[in-house]
Amino acid sequence: MKYLCLVYLEEEKLRAVPDRECMACGDGFRKSGLLVAAEALQPVETATTVRVRNGKVSITDGPFAETKEQLAGFYLIEARDLNDAIQVASKIPPAREGSIEVRPVRQLDLQ
Amino acid sequence: MPVTDPVHEAVNAVYLSDSRRVLATLIRLLGDFDVAEEALHDAFRAALEQWPRDGVPTNPRAWLVSTGRFKAIDSLRRRSRFDALDEAGDQAEIAVVDTAAWADEESVEDDRLRLIFTCCHPALAPDAQVALTLREVCGLTTEEIAQAFLTPAPTLAQRIVRAKAKIRDARIPYEVPTRAALPERLDAVLRVIYLVFNEGYAASSGTLVTRHDLSAEAIRLGRLLVDLLPEPEARGLLALMLLHESRRAARTSASGDVILLDDQDRSLWNRDQIAEGTRLVEGALASRGFGPYTIQAAIAAVHADASTAAATDWAEIVGLYDVLLRADASPVIELNRAVAVAMRDGPAAGLALIDAILQRGDLLDYRLAHAARAELCRRLGRTVDARASYERALALARQEPERRLLERRLAELL
Numbered sequence: 001m002k003y004l005c006l007v008y009l010e011e012e013k014l015r016a017v018p019d020r021e022c023m024a025c026g027d028g029f030r031k032s033g034l035l036v037a038a039e040a041l042q043p044v045e046t047a048t049t050v051r052v053r054n055g056k057v058s059i060t061d062g063p064f065a066e067t068k069e070q071l072a073g074f075y076l077i078e079a080r081d082l083n084d085a086i087q088v089a090s091k092i093p094p095a096r097e098g099s100i101e102v103r104p105v106r107q108l109d110l111q
Numbered sequence: 112m113p114v115t116d117p118v119h120e121a122v123n124a125v126y127l128s129d130s131r132r133v134l135a136t137l138i139r140l141l142g143d144f145d146v147a148e149e150a151l152h153d154a155f156r157a158a159l160e161q162w163p164r165d166g167v168p169t170n171p172r173a174w175l176v177s178t179g180r181f182k183a184i185d186s187l188r189r190r191s192r193f194d195a196l197d198e199a200g201d202q203a204e205i206a207v208v209d210t211a212a213w214a215d216e217e218s219v220e221d222d223r224l225r226l227i228f229t230c231c232h233p234a235l236a237p238d239a240q241v242a243l244t245l246r247e248v249c250g251l252t253t254e255e256i257a258q259a260f261l262t263p264a265p266t267l268a269q270r271i272v273r274a275k276a277k278i279r280d281a282r283i284p285y286e287v288p289t290r291a292a293l294p295e296r297l298d299a300v301l302r303v304i305y306l307v308f309n310e311g312y313a314a315s316s317g318t319l320v321t322r323h324d325l326s327a328e329a330i331r332l333g334r335l336l337v338d339l340l341p342e343p344e345a346r347g348l349l350a351l352m353l354l355h356e357s358r359r360a361a362r363t364s365a366s367g368d369v370i371l372l373d374d375q376d377r378s379l380w381n382r383d384q385i386a387e388g389t390r391l392v393e394g395a396l397a398s399r400g401f402g403p404y405t406i407q408a409a410i411a412a413v414h415a416d417a418s419t420a421a422a423t424d425w426a427e428i429v430g431l432y433d434v435l436l437r438a439d440a441s442p443v444i445e446l447n448r449a450v451a452v453a454m455r456d457g458p459a460a461g462l463a464l465i466d467a468i469l470q471r472g473d474l475l476d477y478r479l480a481h482a483a484r485a486e487l488c489r490r491l492g493r494t495v496d497a498r499a500s501y502e503r504a505l506a507l508a509r510q511e512p513e514r515r516l517l518e519r520r521l522a523e524l525l
C-alpha cells in the first residue's frame with residue numbers, strides 16, 4: 001500500500017524547519033525503503049490553476065479556490081517550463097471536471 | 112540634470128526611443144527581470160560617463176546591450192551571488208561568446224514581443240499583467256501606474272514584485288507563443304491593452320490628464336503590437352481604440368458633463384484617427400481570422416462615417432451586432448444590439464428585447480441596461496416606467512458625470 005503524506009504549513013512558517021533536516025529525513029526514509037518521492041514546493045503565490053471546459057484550456061493565477069473540491073491525486077511531472085507544465089496538466093482527465101493546481105518544486109537550500 | 116549639452120540630450124533621446132528594446136533583450140540574455148533592469152540602469156549610467164568623452168557610438172542600442180550585459184555579469188560575480196544565480200550567470204556567459212544572438216534586428220524585435228507575451232501571461236493575475244506591462248513594456252514608473260489606477264504605490268509595487276517572482280520561480284518562459292497557442296495568448300495581450308485603454312477612456316475618477324495618458328499609452332502599445340505582429344484582431348483592437356479616441360473632444364462638455372453620441376458635435380471628432388481606424392478595420396475585415404475587436408471597430412466606423420446622428424446606418428449596425436453575437440455572445444452585446452434595433456425599428460421593438468434580457472435575470476445590476484430602458488420608455492411616453500428605470504440606473508451609477516446626466520434626464524421627465 002502506498003500513502004501520500006501531505007505537508008501543510010502557514011506561509012510564515014515555511015522556513016521554520018531547516019531544509020537540511022528535511023533532506024536528512026528523506027535520505028533516512030529512502031535507505032529504509034520507505035520513500036517513493038518527496039519534494040518541497042514553492043509558495044502558493046507561484047501556483048497556476050489549469051481547467052479544461054468544453055475542450056478549452058483556461059489558466060488562472062493562484063491555487064484552486066473551490067471549497068467543495070478535494071485533493072484527489074497527484075502527478076509529479078518533468079517539464080521544461082510553466083507553458084509545458086500547463087500543456088501536460090491540461091491533459092490530466094480530471095482537469096475537465098475539477099482543477100489541476102500546477103506548483104513548481106523547490107530545490108532544498110542546503111547552505 | 113541639465114539637458115543643454117548635446118551628449119546628454121543624445122542619451123536622453125536614446126533612453127526614450129530604445130530603453131524598452133534594450134531591456135527586452137537584456138531580459139533574454141540575463142534570464143531575470145530584476146538583473147536586467149539593473150543592467151539597463153548601469154548601461155545608461157555608463158553612457159552618461161563615457162559618451163561625452165568617447166563620442167556617441169554608431170549603434171547606441173547595441174552598445175547599451177553589450178555594456179549592460181557585461182556590467183550584469185561583473186556584478187553577479189562581484190557579489191558572489193554566482194551560485195544562487197548560476198543559471199542567469201550561465202546564460203550571461205553564453206551571451207558573451209555569442210555576439211550575433213543580440214545584434215540582429217529580427218531577434219531584437221522578437222525580444223519586444225517576448226516581453227509583451229511574458230508580461231501578459233495568463234498565469235499572472237490580471238491586475239498584475241496590466242501593471243507589469245505598463246512598467247516593463249511602456250516604461251511607466253510604479254508611481255505613475257499607481258496614480259493612474261488610483262492604487263496605493265506600495266500595493267502596486269508589491270503586485271509587480273510578486274509577478275516577477277512568479278515568472279522566475281514558476282519558470283514562465285521568455286518566448287513568443289507557438290502558432291497553436293497564439294490565438295489564446297494574443298487574446299490575453301489584447302485584453303490587457305483594451306483594459307488600459309478603457310481605464311483611461313472611461314475617465315471615471317482621478318485627474319483627467321493622467322487617465323488620458325493611459326489611453327494614449329494603450330494606443331501606443333496597440334501600434335507596437337500591430338508593428339510586431341499584424342494579426343487581424345491586433346489591427347481590429349487598434350482601430351477600435353482610435354475610433355473611440357477620435358470622439359474624445361466631443362464626449363464631454365466644458366463643465367465635464369457626459370455628451371452622448373447622438374448629441375456630440377461631430378466637427379470635433381478627430382478625422383485623422385477616424386481615417387486611420389477605418390483603414391485598419393477594412394484591412395482586418397478583409398483578412399481571415401478577425402474577431403470581436405474588429406467587429407466592434409466596424410460598428411464604431413459606421414458611427415464615424417455618419418455626418419449626423421440621424422444619418423447613421425442603423426441597419427448596418429444591427430447586422431454587425433448579429434455577427435458580434437455569433438462571435439462573442441454576451442448580455443451586454445445583446446443590450447447594445449437592442450438599442451440599435453430601437454434606432455432602426457422604433458423604441459417599442461428595442462424595449463421588448465431589453466425587457467426579455469432583464470426578465471431572464473441578466474444585467475439586473477448593470478446601470479446602462481436600466482438607462483437604455485428608461486430612454487426607450489421616455490420616447491414611448493411611458494413616463495412612470497421611464498422614471499423607475501432612471502432611478503434604478505442612478506442607484507447603480509458611481510461615476511459623477513454619469514450621475515449628473517441621469518439626474519438631468521430625470522428632471523426633464525417632469
